[in-house]
Amino acid sequence: MSISITVNGQRRDLDVDAATPLLWVVRDDLGLTGTKYGCGIAQCGACTVHVDGEPLRSCSAPVSAVVGRQVTTIEGLSSKAAKAVQKAWVELDVVQCGYCQSGQIMSATALLEKIPKPSDTDIDHAMAGNLCRCATYHRIRAAIHAAAATLA
Amino acid sequence: MDRHSRHGLSAVFLLAALSAGAHAADLRAPDSFAAIADRSERSRALFVEAGKVIEHPRCLNCHPVGERPTQGTDMHPHSPLVMRGADDKGAVGMRCTTCHQAANFEASGVPGHPLWHVAPASMAWQTRSLAQICEQIKDPGRNGGKTLAQIQEHMAHDSLVGWGWRPGGQREPAPGTQAQFGALIAAWIDTGAACPR
Numbered sequence: 252m253s254i255s256i257t258v259n260g261q262r263r264d265l266d267v268d269a270a271t272p273l274l275w276v277v278r279d280d281l282g283l284t285g286t287k288y289g290c291g292i293a294q295c296g297a298c299t300v301h302v303d304g305e306p307l308r309s310c311s312a313p314v315s316a317v318v319g320r321q322v323t324t325i326e327g328l329s330s331k332a333a334k335a336v337q338k339a340w341v342e343l344d345v346v347q348c349g350y351c352q353s354g355q356i357m358s359a360t361a362l363l364e365k366i367p368k369p370s371d372t373d374i375d376h377a378m379a380g381n382l383c384r385c386a387t388y389h390r391i392r393a394a395i396h397a398a399a400a401t402l403a
Numbered sequence: 404m405d406r407h408s409r410h411g412l413s414a415v416f417l418l419a420a421l422s423a424g425a426h427a428a429d430l431r432a433p434d435s436f437a438a439i440a441d442r443s444e445r446s447r448a449l450f451v452e453a454g455k456v457i458e459h460p461r462c463l464n465c466h467p468v469g470e471r472p473t474q475g476t477d478m479h480p481h482s483p484l485v486m487r488g489a490d491d492k493g494a495v496g497m498r499c500t501t502c503h504q505a506a507n508f509e510a511s512g513v514p515g516h517p518l519w520h521v522a523p524a525s526m527a528w529q530t531r532s533l534a535q536i537c538e539q540i541k542d543p544g545r546n547g548g549k550t551l552a553q554i555q556e557h558m559a560h561d562s563l564v565g566w567g568w569r570p571g572g573q574r575e576p577a578p579g580t581q582a583q584f585g586a587l588i589a590a591w592i593d594t595g596a597a598c599p600r
Contacts, residue, residue: 362496
């Protein structure tokens, strides 16, 4: 069926089943492969995108759920908080294998948009749904604090 | 797995949901308590019957004591870790709606409802006896300021309560139907809303 969604500020007209997971639309139909498939059951966070500024597991939402809303993928992340996160990620060399990292950055950015100076507890609660098989959690936490330190 | 075979999983989930949905006989009707002559005893018996729903994991999971809901018929801690947050809809950055959408989503198996949230802390049921839950339900200080009539309306018609009978996937629904549950609560109130001892 015909469906229109807005991704990274651009209207995209699609011919897809309304029940198709947003993840497959983003990756297969729009070619935005920065968003990763990890588990497909909302357990790992690799597929995290923002919808109206809030993190959303794109494997667990039908594309119809984002009609009329603003979808942002890792490719479209450009806020002040996002830039601070990306800079901190590079400076602290957070990434190991990297597969989970776009989801980590999406969740970290969403946290800093709401809480510019998060506590360790805030970070634990916001990031609990983003798994990292390389166990870079200590560097993720440090990078979020480092990014927060650069935000007013 | 290609995109179409992933959709094929939906049919499996749907069949499982349909086969798990016929529990209408699991609750007794209010009339079947008519032989209990003592009004208060009848009221207590009606609440105990309604307690089959109230104490079902499908309902208890989202009435946790503390900050974290449980899941499954074994009521294990919710995975991934989630917190109730300031508004009972999750922590900042990890909201209920991060994963739960407006309807059960067969592709991921994640349940959903437009009003998905955990019950307020004052309505915690887990670890409490049915007698304690009964007193809690009647107490406006802990039940959200509801009258008994509003409690009955909530039990009988609230759509998030109703999700308990339409949980999707292979989840076991609450016993009976929401209409039967509502009728039991109405009869319990009509007989004086006595609580189990």
